[in-house]
Amino acid sequence: MTQQTAESPARKQRAQLKVRTLRTDRWWLAPALTFAGLTFFLIYGFWAIFDKSYFVEPYIAPFSSPCLTTACPEGARLFGWAPIGDWFTLPPGLIILGLPAGFRFTCYYYRKSYYRSFWLSPPACAVGEPHKKYTGETRLPLVIQNVHRYFFYGAILIGAILTYDAILALIHKPAGLGTWILLVNAALIVLYTLSCHSCRHITAGRLNHFSKHPLRYRAWTFVSKLNAKHMQLAWASLFSVMIADFYVRMVAKGVITFPFA
Numbered sequence: 001m002t003q004q005t006a007e008s009p010a011r012k013q014r015a016q017l018k019v020r021t022l023r024t025d026r027w028w029l030a031p032a033l034t035f036a037g038l039t040f041f042l043i044y045g046f047w048a049i050f051d052k053s054y055f056v057e058p059y060i061a062p063f064s065s066p067c068l069t070t071a072c073p074e075g076a077r078l079f080g081w082a083p084i085g086d087w088f089t090l091p092p093g094l095i096i097l098g099l100p101a102g103f104r105f106t107c108y109y110y111r112k113s114y115y116r117s118f119w120l121s122p123p124a125c126a127v128g129e130p131h132k133k134y135t136g137e138t139r140l141p142l143v144i145q146n147v148h149r150y151f152f153y154g155a156i157l158i159g160a161i162l163t164y165d166a167i168l169a170l171i172h173k174p175a176g177l178g179t180w181i182l183l184v185n186a187a188l189i190v191l192y193t194l195s196c197h198s199c200r201h202i203t204a205g206r207l208n209h210f211s212k213h214p215l216r217y218r219a220w221t222f223v224s225k226l227n228a229k230h231m232q233l234a235w236a237s238l239f240s241v242m243i244a245d246f247y248v249r250m251v252a253k254g255v256i257t258f259p260f261a
Contacts, residue, residue, distance in 0.1 A: 035117035048245055068084050070084070070086050185244035
């Protein structure tokens with residue numbers, strides 16, 4: 001074996017690129033649109049939480065459901081239940097905001113979306129990020145993302161309540177446009193929740209033998225098909241809940257007044 005000398009070829013090194021990316025396509029468009037969509041949702045949500053026109057018989061705005069304070073109108077309360085007294089002077093929607101917001105914020109798809117669009121970590125495939133150090137989700141605050149599976153149970157509860165609200169609207173106002181908007185929104189919310197990766201794991205992710213659990217296998221198969229559409233359902237439900245919420249508030253304010261509202 002010959003000894004390597006100064007004249008020997010240098011070891012191959014990785015290419016030292018001086019540019020952020022060699023991509024020539026519009027790679028920045030997806031994170032830019034995502035940034036715009038999520039920012040719009042945050043701005044609308046902030047306004048909706050503090051808006052007081054959230055109920056008009058038989059509709060209740062999704063961002064304020066369930067309404068659990070004594071300050072809520074009688075028809076807006078869940079089963080007439082108001083466990084929180086007048087001492088709570090903040091908007092009623094803040095009480096339950098943490099469940100759906102926490103579920104979406106820790107959702108695997110949304111994490112990818114806002115990591116790329118807000119933090120540029122990275123903004124796209126084969127594009128360098130501005131951060132010098134990468135620790136993933138192993139340190140605070142991102143290690144908290146692991147609670148996503150627990151927010152899933154809360155999201156199931158919220159989906160059930162929104163479905164209940166939509167069914168009540170269907171019973172009392174079957175021809176109302178708002179009724180069908182609430183029904184479509186409830187369906188999209190439930191489908192998005194069930195398409196969650198955590199739901200797929202909970203359904204049958206830890207089974208070693210599907211043949212011994214045929215019902216759970218069928219459920220897992222159904223959830224797996226939904227999971228393939230998780231991104232589409234995430235965006236569809238995001239906009240449907242805004243549309244449904246805004247519609248109810250406009251009816252409550254008297255802005256929308258046509259006969260079948």
